[in-house]
Amino acid sequence: MALAPDLTEQLARARGDLRMGVPVVLDAPGGAALVMAAETLDPVRLADLRDRGLTPDLVLTARRAATLRARAYDGDVARVILPEDAGPDWIRAVADPKDDLARPIKGPLSTRREGDAGLPRLAIALAKSARLLPAALVAPLEDGAGFAAAHGLARLDAEAAAPHLHELSPLRHVVTARVPLRAAEDARLHVFRPADGSEEHYAIEIGRPDRDAPVLARLHSACFTGDLLGSLKCDCGPQLNAALAQMGAEGAGLLLYLNQEGRGIGLANKMRAYALQDQGFDTVEANHRLGFEDDERDFRLGAAMLEALGVDKVRLLTNNPAKIARMEEEGIAVAERVPLRVGETRFNHHYLKTKAEKSGHLL
Ligand SMILES: Nc1nc2c(ncn2[C@@H]2O[C@H](COP(=O)(O)OP(=O)(O)OP(=O)(O)O)[C@@H](O)[C@H]2O)c(=O)[nH]1
Numbered sequence: 060m061a062l063a064p065d066l067t068e069q070l071a072r073a074r075g076d077l078r079m080g081v082p083v084v085l086d087a088p089g090g091a092a093l094v095m096a097a098e099t100l101d102p103v104r105l106a107d108l109r110d111r112g113l114t115p116d117l118v119l120t121a122r123r124a125a126t127l128r129a130r131a132y133d134g135d136v137a138r139v140i141l142p143e144d145a146g147p148d149w150i151r152a153v154a155d156p157k158d159d160l161a162r163p164i165k166g167p168l169s170t171r172r173e174g175d176a177g178l179p180r181l182a183i184a185l186a187k188s189a190r191l192l193p194a195a196l197v198a199p200l201e202d203g204a205g206f207a208a209a210h211g212l213a214r215l216d217a218e219a220a221a222p223h224l225h226e227l228s229p230l231r232h233v234v235t236a237r238v239p240l241r242a243a244e245d246a247r248l249h250v251f252r253p254a255d256g257s258e259e260h261y262a263i264e265i266g267r268p269d270r271d272a273p274v275l276a277r278l279h280s281a282c283f284t285g286d287l288l289g290s291l292k293c294d295c296g297p298q299l300n301a302a303l304a305q306m307g308a309e310g311a312g313l314l315l316y317l318n319q320e321g322r323g324i325g326l327a328n329k330m331r332a333y334a335l336q337d338q339g340f341d342t343v344e345a346n347h348r349l350g351f352e353d354d355e356r357d358f359r360l361g362a363a364m365l366e367a368l369g370v371d372k373v374r375l376l377t378n379n380p381a382k383i384a385r386m387e388e389e390g391i392a393v394a395e396r397v398p399l400r401v402g403e404t405r406f407n408h409h410y411l412k413t414k415a416e417k418s419g420h421l422l
């Protein structure tokens with residue numbers, strides 16, 4: 060059926076539903092499950108689910124489970140057995156670390172050992188890709204297709220959908236137009252749109268870089284607070300301006316503006332991380348307490364955009380060795396690393412030090 064949404068489109072819908080608090084059905088040959096994101100959990104829906112005799116587990120990442128001292132028998136995820144009287148507040152308190160220090164969780168949490176964690180794992184990947192807290196209620200269903208149809212819920216073929224969540228969605232080059240910048244009057248903005256309905260990404264091309272030589276390039280990850288507001292907590296704004304200024308001075312360059320806010324966890328989660336940093340945790344610990352890895356970005360995106368723009372070798376403006384490694388893996392030659400040390404303030408000194416010590420950033 061050509062008019063029906065394909066898998067990528069179904070995934071985009073499922074993400075939208077989870078963000079709104081609408082449950083989604085995951086269906087696989089071995090079993091099905093009803094999934095609700097913990098962050099957007101609706102108490103009425105939780106009650107309805109229980110009235111139907113469904114018994115959800117609260118699925119967390121192993122990172123969050125470690126903070127809560129819960130055993131993650133499934134490796135990267137843990138299935139917490141929900142106490143019968145656990146209401147939305149309890150669920151949210153387990154999922155969201157904001158009150159961990161003020162109200163230490165009454166434990167111990169028991170986690171499930173038996174059974175298959177395939178669908179719970181997919182539920183976490185979906186919540187992450189929806190930029191929600193990585194925590195979900197997952198209740199086994201006997202007849203996934205029947206349940207989805209009866210309640211008008213989105214149903215995903217789990218086996219087919221899982222690889223899509225880890226693949227880079229194809230990017231379409233949508234439009235290019237001239238935008239004279241303070242840093243360089245001869246500048247053009249290219250807009251790229253992923254097929255999976257996720258955020259658009261931009262490339263700012265300064266001058267006409269010679270593709271036969273390594274192009275001065277930067278992969279800049281979106282930072283609303285630093286790039287737009289002038290936040291002193293990071294070095295993003297000064298890095299963005301310094302990169303454009305250098306490209307302007309050299310007369311050519313390519314700045315990729317990747318909409319991977321908060322190292323890929325989204326602005327809401329980044330602000331949760333900032334709130335934890337105010338409680339004394341560093342940037343990496345804060346991500347872990349929330350249930351995320353240190354860095355959830357996918358730099359394959361940058362390589363795909365460079366390729367689309369006909370660039371296969373770069374002089375990369377960065378202090379982050381992971382960016383260099385990823386470009387090389389994706390077939391983009393990094394002829395030179397151009398260091399970018401600007402914007403140190405008394406507020407971000409500790410942040411920059413943590414990045415150097417824990418994330419391997421070069422000084
Ligand atoms: N999760 C999280 N993200 C942050 C924090 N501070 C800044 N960010 C994000 O970190 C990213 C910084 O991106 P980049 O400027 O590409 O930085 P980088 O990986 O340090 O690499 P280079 O700047 O190239 O050396 C942006 O997406 C910011 O929104 C934080 O404390 N927690």
Ligand SMILES: [Zn+2]
Nearest residue numbers: 282285293295
């Ligand atoms: Zn920043």
